[in-house]
Amino acid sequence: MAKLSKKDMDKLTYLWKDENKIEWIQTFLKIVDKSGKTVPFKLTQEQKDFVDGLDLENIVDKTRQLGISSVVIGLAIRLCVVKPNSSCLLASHDQKSCNAIFDKLKSQFASLPDFIKPKTIANNRAEIKMVNGSTITCSVAGNNDLCRGNTLQFCHLSELAFWKNASKHLNSITQAMGTDSTLIIESTPNGVNLFHDLYMGAKNKENSFKCFYYNWINGGQLFTKKYIEAMQRYHAVHNKDLEQTDLDEEELDLQKIGATLRQLTWRRMTISKTSLEQFHQEYSSYDTEGFLLSGDSVFDSKRVNEALMALKINKTKHLPIKAITDLPIILKQHYGKSFFMWDIPKYGEHYSIGMDASEGLGQDSHCIEVFDSNMVQVAEFINNKIKPWLMAEILDCIGRYYNKGLICVERASGGLSILARMRADFHYMGLVKFKSFDNFNKIVWNLGFDTNLKTKSLVVNDFLEMFDKRLMVIKSERILQEMQVFVSHDNGSMGALVGSHDDTIMSVCMAIVSHKSKVHYKW
Known part of the structure; x- marks a missing residue:
């Protein structure tokens, strides 16, 4: 081998560095x-x-x-x-x-x-x-x-x-x-x-x-030859090229995130040989599309797909911290990590807040979801490490920040502890309560929401109805992700697949209970 020049040695030294x-x-x-x-x-x-x-x-x-x-x-x-x-x-x-x-x-x-x-x-x-x-x-x-x-x-x-x-x-x-x-x-x-x-x-x-x-759209330069072949086949079958007026609703959405007509032509020809579901799995448009379930899924996978696509098309992101001028210190400490906001509180607006509590042991999460009177999501808090007694202070702070919103807390897990502190320590009055009868048939008012097989089915179906009828807007991708793995089990119960979570789903259900109660305490 010929001796390398100094220039070549310098080039090799440059190329041998990890950053190159x-x-x-x-x-x-x-x-x-x-x-x-x-x-x-x-x-x-x-x-x-x-x-x-x-x-x-x-x-x-x-x-x-x-x-x-x-x-x-x-x-x-x-x-x-x-x-x-x-x-x-x-x-x-x-x-x-x-x-x-x-x-x-x-x-x-x-x-x-x-x-x-x-x-x-x-x-x-x-x-x-x-x-x-x-x-x-x-x-x-x-x-x-x-x-x-x-x-x-x-x-x-x-x-x-x-x-x-x-x-x-x-x-x-x-x-x-x-x-x-x-x-x-x-x-x-x-x-x-x-x-x-x-x-x-x-x-x-x-x-x-x-x-x-x-995704398949941004990686399109590797498929140029296939796109050309697909356009030729499409023209041979239809005696014309695919045109803008031919596009369906999903194709129009794909166009909004960068898909070209020739890419959409290739997509159509590929789907014609397989199926739309298989295309979604093998050539996804956004990162969770290929995970979408069918069969026993409680939520319609196509509707979830549309909601996820809407977040991508609208470039939905939580507010930057600099856009929030009056955020309480305790919430500011968690912002961008556990706490996220899509809208600041508006004067006179009534907010519905739902919470699914946990024990804070690093497994299931505390989830707080906040919606305005039109059921448009405005904020979310998720954390699986904070102890219930500390979460009570955070929930109190979120509730007061959002105009003393009406809060519904699921009583299971750490929920009872949080409810007790919300009333006794923080004197928060805007809490959902339900009526029951004691052993002497006297009315007893209980704070929170008591979830069992029957009541869970009711609140989940309320969520399902509002989502399917487009009566609510979800801005959290985390919620939509959990909806993908929320299924109906053989015993008639509903919940997340083994290894997955449904904490945000239950907190949204609690927010819907709050919204449907139409109660707003003045205190």
């Missing part, structure tokens, strides 16, 4: 594109954003064929070249997928220039072992030797939503991860499972993963 991963991949690697040609690996904007944003633990919800696995393979090769003695694992859900990943790995590794390519000790059995001590292994989930006792510096778990015993394998893999190692989980959705729970937990900042999402 993208330039390294684009300089040294080639890939086979969708037309079968070997070309320099030029990353798409989505791939660049992904590499730049990588953390130690990452989870990616994506549509199919966006090139995430290709860039992950490039990152693994780079690590093994730049940092000798690195151990990388690329695991997939079945043998076919594993073979496809290994073929990409071999192709990219073979494209390395000879002067930086490590010599190999082994290049078989889905493994590349290099003389510099680095190894890249491709494996199928379920193999007994998935980690083989090695300490991993880099791990990619592909299509986790389709793994069997995913929790068991993930636990084994995370224990094998070394210090400052990189874990990347990516998948297209496949209903509600471990991948769903991890992604939603990351999105809601409830676990240590950083979440990424890429």
